[in-house]
Amino acid sequence: MVTLMWLIPAFPAAGFLVLSTLGRRLSRPACAVMGTSSVALSMIVSAVVAWGYLSPTLPRPLTTTALWQWMEIRSLSIGFGLHLDSLSLLWVLVVTGVGFLIHLYSTSFMSAQEGYGRYFAYLNLFIASMLLLVLADGLLLLYLGWEGVGLCSFLLIGFWYREPANSKAALKAFVVTRIGDTALIIGILLLYTRLGSGNIQELLSRASSQIPPGAPLAVAAAALLLAGALGKSAQIPLQTWLPDAMAGPTPVSALIHAATMVTAGVYLIARMNVLFALAPTVRFLVAIIGAATLILAGFSAASQRDIKRVLAYSTISQIGYMFLALGVGAWPAAAFHFLTHACFKALLFLGAGVIILNLGDEHDIFRMGGLWKRMPLVFATFLTAALSMAAVPPLTAGFYSKDWILYWVWNSGPSGPILWLLALLGIVLTSLYTFRLVFIVFLGPERSRPSGRPGALLTIPLVVLAVPAALAGFLETPRHLGDIRVFSRFIAQTAPVVEPAPSMPGMVVWLILVSEAASLLGILLAYLLFRRRLRVGEAAESLPQGAYLRRFWLAGWGFDWLYEQTVVRPYRFLSRVVGSEPLDWLYRGIGDLAVVAHRLLSLIQDGRIRRYAAGVALGAALILALVVLL
Amino acid sequence: MTTVLVQYGLLLAAALFLVGLAGVLFRRNLLFTLLSLEIMLNAAGLAFVVAASRWQQPDGQVMFLIILAVSAAEAAVGLALILGIHRESGTLDPDELSRLRG
Numbered sequence: 001m002v003t004l005m006w007l008i009p010a011f012p013a014a015g016f017l018v019l020s021t022l023g024r025r026l027s028r029p030a031c032a033v034m035g036t037s038s039v040a041l042s043m044i045v046s047a048v049v050a051w052g053y054l055s056p057t058l059p060r061p062l063t064t065t066a067l068w069q070w071m072e073i074r075s076l077s078i079g080f081g082l083h084l085d086s087l088s089l090l091w092v093l094v095v096t097g098v099g100f101l102i103h104l105y106s107t108s109f110m111s112a113q114e115g116y117g118r119y120f121a122y123l124n125l126f127i128a129s130m131l132l133l134v135l136a137d138g139l140l141l142l143y144l145g146w147e148g149v150g151l152c153s154f155l156l157i158g159f160w161y162r163e164p165a166n167s168k169a170a171l172k173a174f175v176v177t178r179i180g181d182t183a184l185i186i187g188i189l190l191l192y193t194r195l196g197s198g199n200i201q202e203l204l205s206r207a208s209s210q211i212p213p214g215a216p217l218a219v220a221a222a223a224l225l226l227a228g229a230l231g232k233s234a235q236i237p238l239q240t241w242l243p244d245a246m247a248g249p250t251p252v253s254a255l256i257h258a259a260t261m262v263t264a265g266v267y268l269i270a271r272m273n274v275l276f277a278l279a280p281t282v283r284f285l286v287a288i289i290g291a292a293t294l295i296l297a298g299f300s301a302a303s304q305r306d307i308k309r310v311l312a313y314s315t316i317s318q319i320g321y322m323f324l325a326l327g328v329g330a331w332p333a334a335a336f337h338f339l340t341h342a343c344f345k346a347l348l349f350l351g352a353g354v355i356i357l358n359l360g361d362e363h364d365i366f367r368m369g370g371l372w373k374r375m376p377l378v379f380a381t382f383l384t385a386a387l388s389m390a391a392v393p394p395l396t397a398g399f400y401s402k403d404w405i406l407y408w409v410w411n412s413g414p415s416g417p418i419l420w421l422l423a424l425l426g427i428v429l430t431s432l433y434t435f436r437l438v439f440i441v442f443l444g445p446e447r448s449r450p451s452g453r454p455g456a457l458l459t460i461p462l463v464v465l466a467v468p469a470a471l472a473g474f475l476e477t478p479r480h481l482g483d484i485r486v487f488s489r490f491i492a493q494t495a496p497v498v499e500p501a502p503s504m505p506g507m508v509v510w511l512i513l514v515s516e517a518a519s520l521l522g523i524l525l526a527y528l529l530f531r532r533r534l535r536v537g538e539a540a541e542s543l544p545q546g547a548y549l550r551r552f553w554l555a556g557w558g559f560d561w562l563y564e565q566t567v568v569r570p571y572r573f574l575s576r577v578v579g580s581e582p583l584d585w586l587y588r589g590i591g592d593l594a595v596v597a598h599r600l601l602s603l604i605q606d607g608r609i610r611r612y613a614a615g616v617a618l619g620a621a622l623i624l625a626l627v628v629l630l
Numbered sequence: 631m632t633t634v635l636v637q638y639g640l641l642l643a644a645a646l647f648l649v650g651l652a653g654v655l656f657r658r659n660l661l662f663t664l665l666s667l668e669i670m671l672n673a674a675g676l677a678f679v680v681a682a683s684r685w686q687q688p689d690g691q692v693m694f695l696i697i698l699a700v701s702a703a704e705a706a707v708g709l710a711l712i713l714g715i716h717r718e719s720g721t722l723d724p725d726e727l728s729r730l731r732g
Binding site: 608 | 654
């Protein structure tokens with residue numbers, strides 16, 4: 001059954017082909033059915049494949065299928081094959097599952113928009129590319145999927161291209177991620193040339209046998225792959241595109257810019273974890289970047305007014321957690337957080353989408369309020385996701401995944417406790433900005449009236465997603481809370497997982513209690529500041545420093561300004577200089593000289609025959625004189 | 631005697647040539663320009679004749695005959711052109727006929 005897995009990306013790809021060629025001629029329901037059913041079929045096939053993969057038959061079914069030879073140039077031979085293991089299976093299940101729900105949601109959400117067929121064509125292409133990315137057995141094929149999702153991200157951010165700001169945001173996303181992509185392809189080619197294979201499994205086995213730990217090759221390759229991951233996953237310093245990417249339709253933000261594409265970097269590092277283990281300095285850098293990102297983005301999320309930008313910064317922050325986990329070698333924990341994050345963040349975005357749609361395209365949270373009475377179902381599901389993101393036990397997925405990460409971080413060596421403290425601060429921030437959103441949008445006085453009730457197609461995905469957002473955590477629980485190990489056993493089929501032993505046995509419970517206290521402290525802070533409207537908050541904001549700090553956070557720590565000054569402006573200046581082609585000045589000068597000489601000479605051609613005759617006579621006299629005199 | 635003749639003859643030819651050249655340069659009528667050209671040709675012819683008589687060679691006489699033929703042809707073509715120009719533009723002033731200005 002595992003041999004069926006080529007069908008998983010094939011269905012959405014076929015859907016894309018049909019929709020992009022016939023999309024204009026198909027009716028809207030036909031487009032919706034076409035776009036959604038292709039992903040549904042893909043989801044069903046992935047479920048079948050997953051069942052085949054997990055059923056305890058021995059020997060293990062073949063998990064790699066070579067489909068065809070992609071290119072063959074002398075000794076270089078690159079295959080087009082798919083590889084399935086539990087890591088890629090996890091991503092496939094989330095991409096197809098969440099993808100299907102979001103397609104379903106989109107059929108209703110986008111119903112009033114033009115370009116319906118185009119929208120579903122892009123969305124199908126995205127799913128196909130993302131599946132290719134995670135199923136690829138070679139790095140080059142992975143890169144094909146990587147670029148494919150980048151292209152779809154560009155197309156969908158700029159979906160409403162008539163607004164120049166949207167096109168600009170799309171371009172920004174494309175260019176910023178391109179910086180990382182360039183580093184990634186250099187890294188891939190480096191691995192190709194040095195290890196002689198592009199097949200990931202072969203590459204990893206060769207790397208672990210041929211490269212000594214800390215070797216320059218491992219460091220360089222890991223650093224280049226990391227740069228690619230930073231761009232795609234919107235981590236510092238390449239995070240600036242994600243908040244602007246919210247210009248796209250909300251389901252796109254939920255699918256691409258929260259649940260799936262932005263975690264491609266996490267997937268890449270988890271997939272190449274052997275290589276990163278060989279480069280401890282780079283891996284430590286991953287942890288530092290993750291910790292820094294989760295805190296900076298947390299502050300920014302807490303000061304945004306646009307509901308989608310709050311969620312965008314929270315996505316950056318949550319992916320920071322995944323990077324932190326990857327940085328301490330806890331790639332299973334990162335994968336687990338990816339799973340729970342995909343559920344609760346997609347749910348938050350879809351809930352926000354319903355609100356935005358029913359309030360007539362209102363994004364400002366301070367013009368919402370008291371929505372819990374009007375939209376009880378949205379409120380309930382949003383609250384579930386918010387509790388999950390804020391990691392409040394027991395019935396939330398986020399608690400278990402975050403706790404696993406924290407446990408791993410604490411036991412990760414001498415720097416562990418410092419990173420753990422940063423992550424703890426991140427937890428306070430997470431619950432602060434999450435519940436700021438909940439208190440302002442759903443509670444408090446009513447500031448605007450929703451235009452109607454959300455339809456079934458909008459609410460079904462919310463309800464379905466709320467289930468894993470609440471319950472997915474029970475796949476993996478800490479030792480003192482049931483000790484369920486389903487997820488780590490599942491993920492260990494990819495590569496053995498060595499979980500660090502607790503440094504102090506009694507510590508584990510305390511770690512959980514402290515992180516819990518941090519989470520509740522964040523909620524309490526949010527309650528005091530935004531529900532009770534405590535004087536402290538207003539007083540802090542009335543101070544010039546407070547207002548300045550808020551604006552600074554609102555602008556995302558001034559990264560855009562910094563890049564404008566250090567990269568964009570010098571680049572524009574340089575392009576102006578080079579655009580005038582300084583090397584051509586010499587050649588253009590010669591040309592200009594010829595033109596001037598031509599003008600001067602043509603002055604004597606005045607058409608007066610008597611002057612010509614005089615010229616001839618003068619010339620003849622001159623020649624005669626010369627002959628006579630010399 | 632002969633040398634004096636040659637010098638006078640050549641001086642006469644040079645004077646004729648300069649008269650013709652002055653006519654070409656200063657007359658503002660194409661008809662007179664043509665006439666002046668004839669004078670210049672005849673000056674050249676005179677120089678050939680003088681030289682032929684000095685060295686007692688027939689080549690100079692032959693050259694004079696050729697010049698006669700050329701000047702006859704030139705007069706025929708030139709007059710035809712002048713007629714055409716007059717019919718075309720109504721003037722024979724060479725300064726006004728400057729349509730070939732570059």
